[in-house]
Amino acid sequence: MKPYDVIVVGGGAAGMTAAIFAKRRGASVLLCEKMTKLGKKLLISGAGRCNLLNEKLDASFYGASARELVARIFEQFGKTAILDFFSELGLPVCSDETGRMFPVTNQAASVLRVLEMELERLEISSALNCAIKNIEKTGMHFSLKTEKGQIFHAKSIMLCGGGKSYPALGSDGNCYAFAEQFGHTLVEPVPGTVSLAAKNSWCHLLQGQKIRATVTSRIQGKDIRTVSGELLFTKYGLSGTAILDVSDEISIAINREHLQDIYVITDLIPFMGEVALVEELSRRFEKGIARSHLLEGLLPSRFFLPLKEILQKADASTIAHLLKHKEFKLQGTRGWNEAEFTAGGIPAVEVKPDTLESKRQRGLFFAGEILDVQGRRGGYNLAWAWASGAVAGNSI
Ligand SMILES: Cc1cc2nc3c(=O)[nH]c(=O)nc-3n(C[C@H](O)[C@H](O)[C@H](O)COP(=O)(O)OP(=O)(O)OC[C@H]3O[C@@H](n4cnc5c(N)ncnc54)[C@H](O)[C@@H]3O)c2cc1C
Numbered sequence: 001m002k003p004y005d006v007i008v009v010g011g012g013a014a015g016m017t018a019a020i021f022a023k024r025r026g027a028s029v030l031l032c033e034k035m036t037k038l039g040k041k042l043l044i045s046g047a048g049r050c051n052l053l054n055e056k057l058d059a060s061f062y063g064a065s066a067r068e069l070v071a072r073i074f075e076q077f078g079k080t081a082i083l084d085f086f087s088e089l090g091l092p093v094c095s096d097e098t099g100r101m102f103p104v105t106n107q108a109a110s111v112l113r114v115l116e117m118e119l120e121r122l123e124i125s126s127a128l129n130c131a132i133k134n135i136e137k138t139g140m141h142f143s144l145k146t147e148k149g150q151i152f153h154a155k156s157i158m159l160c161g162g163g164k165s166y167p168a169l170g171s172d173g174n175c176y177a178f179a180e181q182f183g184h185t186l187v188e189p190v191p192g193t194v195s196l197a198a199k200n201s202w203c204h205l206l207q208g209q210k211i212r213a214t215v216t217s218r219i220q221g222k223d224i225r226t227v228s229g230e231l232l233f234t235k236y237g238l239s240g241t242a243i244l245d246v247s248d249e250i251s252i253a254i255n256r257e258h259l260q261d262i263y264v265i266t267d268l269i270p271f272m273g274e275v276a277l278v279e280e281l282s283r284r285f286e287k288g289i290a291r292s293h294l295l296e297g298l299l300p301s302r303f304f305l306p307l308k309e310i311l312q313k314a315d316a317s318t319i320a321h322l323l324k325h326k327e328f329k330l331q332g333t334r335g336w337n338e339a340e341f342t343a344g345g346i347p348a349v350e351v352k353p354d355t356l357e358s359k360r361q362r363g364l365f366f367a368g369e370i371l372d373v374q375g376r377r378g379g380y381n382l383a384w385a386w387a388s389g390a391v392a393g394n395s396i
Contacts, residue, residue, distance in 0.1 A: 001152070001153065002153075003141045003153035003154050003155055004027075004028045004029060004030045004152065004153070004154040004155070005022070005027035005028045005029065005154065005155050005156065005396060006019075006022050006027050006028075006029050006030075006154055006155065006156045006157065006158060006396050007029075007030045007031075007032060007142070007144055007152055007154035007156075007157050007158070008022070008029065008030070008031045008032065008157075008158045008160055009032050009132050009135075009144070009157060009158065009159050009160060009161050009175060009178070010032070010033065010034075010159070010160035010161035010162060010170075010171075010175065010368070010370075011031050011032070011033030011035075011038035011039065011126060011128075011160075012038075012039060012040075012041055012042065012160060012162050012170070012171065012368060012369075012385070013039065013041075013042050013368065013382055013385035013386065013389065014160040014162075014367040014368025014369070014370075014385040014386075014388055014389040014392075015031060015033070015158070015160030015161075015367070015368070015389065016031070016038060016039060016115045016116075016119060016389070017085075017115070017367070017385065017386050017389025017390055017393065018158045018160055018365075018367050018389040018390070018392045018393040019031040019119060019124050019126075019393065020115070020118050020119060020122060020124070020389075020393065021389065021390045021392075021393025021394045021396075022158075022392075022393040022394075022396040023122045023123075023124050023393075024122065024393075025393070025394065025396055027396045029124050029125070030125050030127060030152060030154070031119070031124055031125065031126045031127065032127045032130045032131075032132055032144070032146070032152075033126065033127070033128050033129075033130060033170070034129070034130060034131035034132070034147075034170055035128070035129070035169070035170040036128055036129050037128065038112070038115075038116060038119075038126065038128070039112040039115065039116075040169040040170055041162070041166055041169045041170070041171065042108055042111060042112050042382075043108050043109060043112055044108070044166075044169070045108055045382060046100075046102065046108060046379075048107065048108050049102050049103075049106045049107065049108060050102060050103060050107070050108035050110075050111045050382070051100045051101065051102055051378065051379040051382070052082075052086070052093065052101060052102065052103065052111055052379055052382045052383070052386070053079065053082055053083070053093065053101040053379045053382065053383050053386075054099050054100055054101060054378045054379040054380060054383065055079075055095050055099035055100075055101065056099055057074065057078060057079040057082075057379075057380070057383055058071070058074065059071035059074065061375055061376045061378075061380045062373055062374060062375050062376075062380065062384070063248075063343075063372070063373065063374040065187075065347070065348060065349075065372065066348040066371070066372060066373040066374070068348070068353065069348040069349075069351065069353050069371075069373065070348075070373060070384065072353035072354065073353070073356070073384075073387050073388055073391050074387055076354075076387075076390075076391050076394075077386070077387040077390040077391050077394075078387065079383075081387075081390070082383060082386045082387060082390075085386065085390065086103075086111075086114070089114040089115070089117070089118055090114055090117075091103055091110060091111060091114045092104045098378070099378070100378050100379050101379055127146075130146050130147075130148075130150070131146060131147040131174075132144050132145070132146055132147075132175075132178075133145055133146060133147045135157065135178045135181070137182075137361070140155070141153045141154060141155060142154050142155075142156070142157050142363065142364075144157065155363060156363040156364070156365060156396060157363065157364055157365070158365040158366070158367060158392050158393075159175050159178055159179060159364065159365070159366050159367075159370055160366070160367050160368050160370065160389065160392075161174065161175030161178075161370055162175070162342075162368060162369045162370060163189055163341070163342025163344070163345055163369040163370060164189050164191075164336050164339075164342050165191065165192070165336055165339040165340060165341055165342050165369075166336070166337065166339075166340075167336055167337070168337070171342075171369070173189060173342075175370055176189070176345070176346070176370070179346050179358075179364075179366070179370070182358060182360050182361035182364055183360035183361065184346050184347075184350050184358065184360055185346075185347060185350065186344070186345070186346065186347075187344040187345060187346075187347055187372040188256045188344050189342045189343065189344035189345055190251045190252055190255035190256050190333075190342075190343050190344055191251050191255065191333050191334065191335060191336055191338070191339030191341075191342070191343070192247065192248045192251060192339055192340070192341035192342055192343035192374055193244045193245075193247060193248065193339060193340035193341040193377055194244065194247045194251055194333045194334050194335075194338055194339040194340070195234065195236070195237065195238065195239035195243060195244070195247070195333070195334045195338060196237050196238045196239070196243055196247060196250060196264065196328075196330050196332075196333055196334070197236050197237040197330065197331045197332040197333060197334065198236075198237035198238055198264070198328040198329060198330050198331060199237075199329075199331055200237070200328050200329070201306060202233065202306040202326070202328070203233050203234060203235065203236070203237050203238065203328075204235065205302070205305040205306045206233035206302055206303070206305070206306060207233050207234055207235045208232075208233070208234075209232070209233045209300060209302055209303075210230055210231065210232045210233075210240060211230075211231055211268065211299065211300065212228070212229070212230065212231070212270065212271075213228070213229075213230075213231035213242060213266050213267060213268050213270055214226060214227070214228045214242070214266070214267040214270040215227055215228075215229075215231060215242045215243060215246055215264050215265065215266050215267070216246070216264070216265040216266075216267075217246040217249055217250050217262075217263075217264060218262070218263040218264070218265055218327075219249065219250065219253045219259060219261070219262050219263075220253075220259060220260075220261045220262075221261065223265075224246070224249045224250075225245070225246045225249060226246075227242045227245040227246050228242060228270055229241040229242035229245060230242055231243065231266060231268075236334070237328070237330070237331075238264060238328060241377070243264065244340070244377060245376070245377055246264065247333065248341075248343050248374055250262055250264070250330060250333065251333045251339075251343055252343055252344075254330065254332055254333060255332075255333060256343075256344070261329075262329070262330045263327050263328060263329055263330060264327075264328045264330060265325055265326070265327050265328075266325075266326045266327075266328065267323075267324050267325070267326075268299060268303075268323045268324070268326055269298055269299070269320075269323050269324060272298075274320055274321065274324045277320040277323065277324065278316045278317050278320045279316075280298075281294065281316035281319055281320055282316040285316060291311045291312055292304060292308075292311065294311055294319070295307070295311070295323075298323075299323075307319075307322075310322060340377070340381075341369065341374065341375075341381055342369055343372075343374050344372055345369065345370050345371050345372040345373070346366055346370055346371050346372060347371075347372050348371060348372055348373060351365075351366055351371065354391075354395075355391065355392070355395035356388055356391055356392040356395065357392075357395060365392040365395065366388075366392065367385070367388035367389040367391070367392040367393075368384070368385045368388055368389060369381065369384075369385065371388070373388075
């Protein structure tokens with residue numbers, strides 16, 4: 001069988017985009033996807049709304065080790081190019097008040113559908129239910145063997161198999177081995193954008209309770225990141241957007257570096273400074289408000305449960321200090337089934353920044369989450385998938 005110009009391994013956001021751009025350049029393309037449908041993860045992204053981009057898109061929103069590569073890729077295919085791409089596919093997008101961008105339909109299915117329509121229009125062959133199990137370089141070409149024993153040949157391949165998060169949707173990390181086989185190293189993948197495990201009676205007593213809070217990650221005594229947002233108490237620990245936003249460094253410290261002494265410090269009254277809170281509590285004491293009602297209007301009533309003992313005996317400054325600096329020692333993170341992203345992957349320095357071609361093996365390209373490029377929550381990971389997919393596809 002005549003070799004394809006390019007075989008794309010993985011039909012997620014990055015793989016579909018790479019296939020479209022390669023085909024637009026006139027290449028013969030085969031898109032192989034191990035699941036029975038393309039873009040399964042895309043469908044659940046942004047809680048089904050697909051936060052596909054952010055108004056503020058630049059390399060500073062990505063992990064330090066990948067920033068140089070991300071900047072080079074966005075020079076070629078940045079926010080305007082991503083918006084033009086979707087506009088041309090017939091997908092208008094809009095932003096929310098924080099700059100996160102969504103399809104106007106508010107449905108991830110619309111994003112997947114316009115991509116599938118373009119794949120169909122370009123007559124790109126998609127092989128579904130087609131897991132690549134083995135890749136070899138024989139002479140000028142790559143030979144790819146599927147789980148069912150089929151063999152395809154290609155002049156170039158694009159590894160777009162994603163990371164390890166949500167393995168039930170197809171990305172289970174199996175594609176790292178293909179890269180390693182061609183001489184690449186691997187930054188150990190750990191769950192990213194993930195809830196945290198804390199054995200703390202507060203979590204048990206408050207499970208299901210959500211509040212606005214400011215949280216700070218503290219690793220071995222050093223404050224790493226402070227974020228304001230939703231804090232959710234769960235039976236296993238802490239979750240909510242603020243926790244997800246500080247989780248990457250914590251996950252790396254716990255799961256990759258095996259460090260101890262990892263904390264999240266929470267400011268449960270972020271709308272008031274500590275001095276003002278002491279004054280407010282002192283006023284409440286002076287008014288003779290019962291200690292059991294001391295925090296009414298400041299925190300949901302359920303907070304009386306974990307605070308009962310301290311409320312009964314402590315003074316205003318002790319209570320205020322606790323509410324502004326409540327510490328949670330962390331035992332771990334939740335696992336891959338709950339992680340929205342993969343921290344780790346093929347190092348950014350091992351690909352050429354203009355093309356995303358491997359520096360180790362000619363004709364091997366990468367795009368999307370398989371690379372060690374961590375974007376912040378807010379549309380940055382899909383932005384990376386579109387941009388890297390387009391640049392890799394355009395490099396054929
Ligand atoms: C719950 C959730 C919500 C998210 N929400 C957002 C959001 O709103 N905004 C945002 O920016 N990011 C979001 N993300 C992250 C974002 O969805 C991913 O970073 C992005 O989809 C990665 O795209 P990808 O194409 O690189 O990988 P994937 O989407 O994981 O696609 C990889 C594909 O490769 C296939 N594959 C793997 N191995 C093989 C093989 N051997 N042979 C053939 N096929 C293979 C897999 O089946 C899969 O379909 C979210 C993630 C999750 C889990």
